[in-house]
Amino acid sequence: MAPAAPAAPAAPGALVPPSAEDVALAEPPPPTRVDVPETPLYRLKTRLLGSPLHTGELAHERLGKPTALAVFASDNLSSSAYATEEILRILVPAIGVAAFSLVVPVTVALLVVLGFLILSYRQTIKEYPSAGGAYIVTKDNFGKVPALVAGVSLLTDYILTVAVSVAAGTAAMASAIPGLQPYVVPISIAFIAIIAFGNLRGVKESGKVFAVPTYFFLLNMLVLLVWGGIQLVRGGLPQQSLNHPGLVHVGGAGNGLFMGAALFVVLRAFASGGAAVTGVEAISNGVPAFREPSWRNARTTLVWMGSLLGVMFIGLSILAAKIHSAPFEKGTPTVISQVGKAVYGRGPSGHVLFYLLQIGTTLILVLAANTSFADFPRLASFAAADGFMPRQLTKRGHRLVFSNGVLTLALGASVLVVATDAKVSRLIPLYAIGVFTSFTLSQAGMAKHHLTRREPGWRRGMAINGFGAVLSLVVDVIIALTKFNEGGWVVIVAVPVLVVILLRLNRQYVAEAAELRENAPRAAVAPIRRGHIVLIFVDQLDLAAAQAIRYARSISPDELRAVHFAIDMDRAAELRQAWCDLGLSGIPLDIVECPDRRLARAAVNLVAEVLDEKETELTVLLPRVEYGGTWHRLLHDRTAHQIAEALSDVPHVGVTLMPYHLGRNSAPRADTTTPTKASKRATKAKSEALQATLLPSTLAVPSGTVPIGSLSHRDRATVAGRVRQVRVQPRDGVATVEVTLVDGTGDVRVVFLGRRHIPGIAPGTYLSAHAVVGQRGGHLEMLNPEYTLLAAD
Numbered sequence: 001m002a003p004a005a006p007a008a009p010a011a012p013g014a015l016v017p018p019s020a021e022d023v024a025l026a027e028p029p030p031p032t033r034v035d036v037p038e039t040p041l042y043r044l045k046t047r048l049l050g051s052p053l054h055t056g057e058l059a060h061e062r063l064g065k066p067t068a069l070a071v072f073a074s075d076n077l078s079s080s081a082y083a084t085e086e087i088l089r090i091l092v093p094a095i096g097v098a099a100f101s102l103v104v105p106v107t108v109a110l111l112v113v114l115g116f117l118i119l120s121y122r123q124t125i126k127e128y129p130s131a132g133g134a135y136i137v138t139k140d141n142f143g144k145v146p147a148l149v150a151g152v153s154l155l156t157d158y159i160l161t162v163a164v165s166v167a168a169g170t171a172a173m174a175s176a177i178p179g180l181q182p183y184v185v186p187i188s189i190a191f192i193a194i195i196a197f198g199n200l201r202g203v204k205e206s207g208k209v210f211a212v213p214t215y216f217f218l219l220n221m222l223v224l225l226v227w228g229g230i231q232l233v234r235g236g237l238p239q240q241s242l243n244h245p246g247l248v249h250v251g252g253a254g255n256g257l258f259m260g261a262a263l264f265v266v267l268r269a270f271a272s273g274g275a276a277v278t279g280v281e282a283i284s285n286g287v288p289a290f291r292e293p294s295w296r297n298a299r300t301t302l303v304w305m306g307s308l309l310g311v312m313f314i315g316l317s318i319l320a321a322k323i324h325s326a327p328f329e330k331g332t333p334t335v336i337s338q339v340g341k342a343v344y345g346r347g348p349s350g351h352v353l354f355y356l357l358q359i360g361t362t363l364i365l366v367l368a369a370n371t372s373f374a375d376f377p378r379l380a381s382f383a384a385a386d387g388f389m390p391r392q393l394t395k396r397g398h399r400l401v402f403s404n405g406v407l408t409l410a411l412g413a414s415v416l417v418v419a420t421d422a423k424v425s426r427l428i429p430l431y432a433i434g435v436f437t438s439f440t441l442s443q444a445g446m447a448k449h450h451l452t453r454r455e456p457g458w459r460r461g462m463a464i465n466g467f468g469a470v471l472s473l474v475v476d477v478i479i480a481l482t483k484f485n486e487g488g489w490v491v492i493v494a495v496p497v498l499v500v501i502l503l504r505l506n507r508q509y510v511a512e513a514a515e516l517r518e519n520a521p522r523a524a525v526a527p528i529r530r531g532h533i534v535l536i537f538v539d540q541l542d543l544a545a546a547q548a549i550r551y552a553r554s555i556s557p558d559e560l561r562a563v564h565f566a567i568d569m570d571r572a573a574e575l576r577q578a579w580c581d582l583g584l585s586g587i588p589l590d591i592v593e594c595p596d597r598r599l600a601r602a603a604v605n606l607v608a609e610v611l612d613e614k615e616t617e618l619t620v621l622l623p624r625v626e627y628g629g630t631w632h633r634l635l636h637d638r639t640a641h642q643i644a645e646a647l648s649d650v651p652h653v654g655v656t657l658m659p660y661h662l663g664r665n666s667a668p669r670a671d672t673t674t675p676t677k678a679s680k681r682a683t684k685a686k687s688e689a690l691q692a693t694l695l696p697s698t699l700a701v702p703s704g705t706v707p708i709g710s711l712s713h714r715d716r717a718t719v720a721g722r723v724r725q726v727r728v729q730p731r732d733g734v735a736t737v738e739v740t741l742v743d744g745t746g747d748v749r750v751v752f753l754g755r756r757h758i759p760g761i762a763p764g765t766y767l768s769a770h771a772v773v774g775q776r777g778g779h780l781e782m783l784n785p786e787y788t789l790l791a792a793d
Contacts, residue, residue, distance in 0.1 A: 050399065071289070078368035079278065084107065099261075100324055102261060115306070116468045120446065125284050126295055128140075134439070135147050144388075150442060154438045158376040159409060161372045163416040166195075166422075167424045187422075195373055196406055196410040216359075217363060240323055240342065270478060274479055281439065320338075340353070388503075389505070390505075436475050439469075530616070535563050537563050537622050537640075561590055562590065564591050565602050575589070608650070627662055713780070715772070719741065720769075721743035722741070723762065725739070729756065736753055739767070749776075751783050769787045
């Protein structure tokens, strides 16, 4: 065959078709595929909690008003089931039958407190819609120490709320089924675990799960109060005898000013019923969990909560006063159950309604703990963000909830349940002191806020919050004095101790941050030495060492050498022979004696010698084998870590650990037709990553928008996508903002020249861009496009 004729020279200016070799060179390399293995714990978490939620879905985890009422108001609403009984438990032994005439006035006094708290917290929510409640308000107006007092008071009260709620619910179960009495502690802990599990699945998920029991209880209370009210008007309600065995001691007529009761007795009854108004702050702490407009929806839900509690509390007190329902020593039957029996009667339908009421009461008492699980993690995250609690509490978990806060609350409540044998009587004296302390500080802070800002209507706001602060302080003092000897002293002592501990933690965080920030910009731009030497510390010639050698060759230092510290001369001789057989030119192996076998010290001495000989920057590569199982790790030492720690303080030395994961970095099998677990995981990870880049269906994109994957060089097009990455330049660099835009079909680089920052453009936001598509470095890009920030409905 004759040789092919040479190609004719192209005319000047003519386009020359590229050769096959040019095309091959111009083609981008295939994308790098890396299988990031999922740990067994992560796979278990996904199986139990569901697929992980992406940060962009946080807005969709917000709650409507009906669901938010169930999530944030269950604690407050549940107190109507036992607040009347707690008042009577003080009054009946003191003044006997006259207690039933005094219970309603005490209830009205508590409802006055509730009303002012509702008005006060409406002001708080409007002025501080970012949430945080008492902690944020107090910090903004009084500083960090009073804010810590408010925060710690609330956090301890949330832990107590969980313990009291599950203990009360378990006691109700044990009353109905006496055989469960020996198991009240494990049952209570099981309830805590169930509620924690529900909250770990996400705010929206827990709201759906816990909404049904809350509204079931409200429906039962509505039926009880309506039917009881009808019978009350008709005069058909029976009156119970006070001679039943097991009742609390029924006192005689007293000589006090209040229907025979002394002032201290009335104050004790008021303090015992004060639990009814706890939980009011929960909504102000959870404003960001509401759908927009969040602050307005939160204020509306707060009024609903207060109104429902007020109606149920006063209604149950009126019925109990008429029926003469007195508490029993052992706590069962409860006052609400006695009222239910009296109202519904002994017929078949009455029995059904009574048991429905008992079921609803048990459920709401247990699920009252859910309010704490909604608020404790959020409040703890605020304190942690300010450096007063461990930073791990600021991290959102698998389902966009503060998982560490949920687990911390569950653990703390479980410890309390075990310590008190799940006895409500041992927990109640600790209750409410903390929450009224936070009420006082929050309302005082709001009063100062109005006085300082003097915005329109500030006098009315200051009057409401100022009176609320005084009222809360009075209630707090009453509770502290009357409950001190019964166990209230524990909270009074614990709060300042915890505040001191958290202040010490904050000082540690501040000191660490100051050390890390000091002269950081100057250190980053400090002059560097001209040369660059790389040392690879080699124990043996294996895949871990080979990986480090390959990386060292890629960075092209001025000098590259391997180092072996000879502890075993036979092993050193084997390595020397293997190195000679390797055939790599330009990478010598230094075998250094180490007679005392102190590798870290030998490494420091060697590095110091190199730096003394030459004015150079030095990089030390440490190959390190990573073992999969825990017991595998126990069989091997951590020499690389020890050397890295020893070298970390030497100036002009950088240490890089080169991990080789045993069992994961091995060569692929010849037969890859059968999908392996690793390939399945990689496929799943790729699918999840693709799903994360898809645009929401509610995103309003401009007309004529085309998929990014369909773009070609020199097209004029409009695209829309999510900002995956933003690249910014330092002050001395060229002023540009480079944005990587993705939409699930591909990605494009959007470049804005002459800008260092564009407000509104950040990772996770949505953007549309219109421009001619160019190409740079094998990547499509749009230069200085017309752009619009997009928002999903």
